[in-house]
Amino acid sequence: MIDVALLRDNPEALADSLRRRFLDIDVPSLASLDEERRRVRVAAEDLRAEQRRRGKEIATLSGDEKQEAIAAVARIANDYKDKLVAADALDAEFEAEWVKMPNPAHASAPVGHTDEDNIEIERIGEPVAPDFEVLDHLAIGEALDIIDAERGAKVSGSRFAYLKGAAVLYEFALVRWGLDVLSGHGFTPVAPPILVREDALFGTGFLPGARDQVYAVGVADGEGGFESDGLYLAGTAEIPLAGLHMDEILEEADLPRRYVGFSTCFRREAGTYGKDTRGIFRVHQFDKLEMFAYVTPDQSWDEHEYLLEREREIVDALEIPYRIVNVCTGDLGDPAAKKYDIEAWFPGQNAYREITSCSNTTDFQARRLRIRYRDEQGDNRLVHTLNGTAIAVGRTLIALLENHQQADGSVLIPAALQPYLGTDRIGP
RNA sequence: GGAGGGAUCGCAUAGUCUGGCCUAGUGCGCACGCCUGGAAAGCGUGUAGACGGUGUAAGUCGUCUCGAGGGUUCGAAUCCCUCUCCCUCCGCCA
Structure with missing residues (x-):
């Protein structure tokens, strides 16, 4: 597996590396998949942070106040789970492609087929x-x-x-x-x-x-x-x-x-x-x-x-x-x-x-x-x-x-x- | 193959029965500092990793990880399920 930084910081170099190995992999769409997965991951983590913050307050409450808080946090927890599933799916999709990425060949390796x-x-x-x-x-x-x-x-x-x-x-x-x-x-x-x-x-x-x-x-x-x-x-x-x-x-x-x-x-x-x-x-x-x-x-x-x-x-x-x-x-x-x-x-x-x-x-x-x-x-x-x-x-x-x-x-x-x-x- | 016991932040251990005060305590080790002529002792401070946001950067913020994965719950080291590994005993075996 290679460093994802290559995809984010230098996609041209990655595309060039793939060309030298005669591989046809769509680098731009992989890059946008990577951006998408991070965007959804951040959204999920933000929800999780809010859930944890407000969940902690529940222990200090009682009566109706507590019941209302539980219901409110339950909604956040549900949203979080949905976002988490989406983020995991995107990660899996990206990983499945990324593990196939070969190591970029050294400059001194000759380009050839067989x-x-x-x-x-x-x-x-x-x-x-x-x-x-x-x-x-x-x-x-x-x-x-x-x-x-x-x-x-x-x-x-x-x-x-x-x-x-x-x-x-x-x-x-x-x-x-x-x-x-x-x-x-x-x-x-x-x-x-x-x-x-x-x-x-x-x-x-x-x-x-x-x-x-x-x-x-x-x-x-x-x-x-x-x-x-x-x-x-x-x-x-x-x-x-x-x-x-x-x-x-x-x-x-x-x-x-x-x-x-x-x-x-x-x-x-x-x-x-x-x-x-x-x-x-x-x-x-x-x-x-x-x-x-x-x-x-x-x-x-x-x-x-x-x-x-x-x-x-x-x-x-x-x-x-x-x-x-x-x-x-x-x-x-x-x-x-x-x-x-x-x-x-x-x-x-x-x-x-x-x-x-x-x-x-x-x-x-x-x-x-x-x-x-x-x-x-x-x-x-x-x-x-x-x-x-x-x-x-x-x-x-x-x-x-x-x-x-x-x-x-x-x-x-x-x-x-x-x-x-x-x-x-x-x-x- | 059968029976039982385990796995917690480098090592050792607490916590699990009874979910929220665990942001995981303590000891050892290690690092730095104070003290010292120098050292030991003592005292103090610090002491995991991964991913991501933000930032030129030092940094800072968030999430995840208590063997692994799933589940219950507003909330799991703690409750439930599955798996892996280690240990003890029985059987078999080079």
């Missing part, structure tokens, strides 16, 4: 062209008997897979290494709840927009009936990490406050039928290490670069060629003002594909979650929140397998991970 309009800002490492036939991760994984997508589908359906043997050890080596790297930078490791309430989902901006991407939890009666528990499977640790400080006022001295959360992530992947169907590139369930930072508004743009640096540090150590893209306005998502994706080179697809994503959501999430800090003057101000992928285990494994495969079918392990895995290669 991920094809993202701007590459740097390319690191050279894809090597090996002198043998390159296999994709599923072929490698099946040959080594460490990825089993077929049995995953048997038990759970499409977009599920088993990791086995060395792939599992590799996953936990990556996770442990990632935690060591980031706690070395002062990030606090967190194992958060992955079932979250609707509030937390709304607060991070996943609702009301992306309801069809989220699994709901409840009791199924086996005959198609379903009773919701009001809980949802988080698609990323970003959600419980953002919710961690909801309704809190932090001390400025404690900022930036950085966390690295480990969680399994669940995604329905609605609308992706037929896309990335092979292997474990796009699955309903994967594990991820996610960075999350709470900062002051002054710190947030530096922090965005800082989180990107942490991602680079990690991908560099994995010895994988990659590029960094500045995500365009059409591909940003409502909460983010700016987003960097790191796209690793995937020899099996002969393409760069996303393995991390790093967003500055400025005060968009903080306003919905009511996360503030007390500044030097003692005023409470909204924090800025940022998130960035540290290690998305599934896709990182793919990149590692495909980039480090050898002619003999084995896969080399980058030096940084060898101590964690206890070997320098997987396979023959």
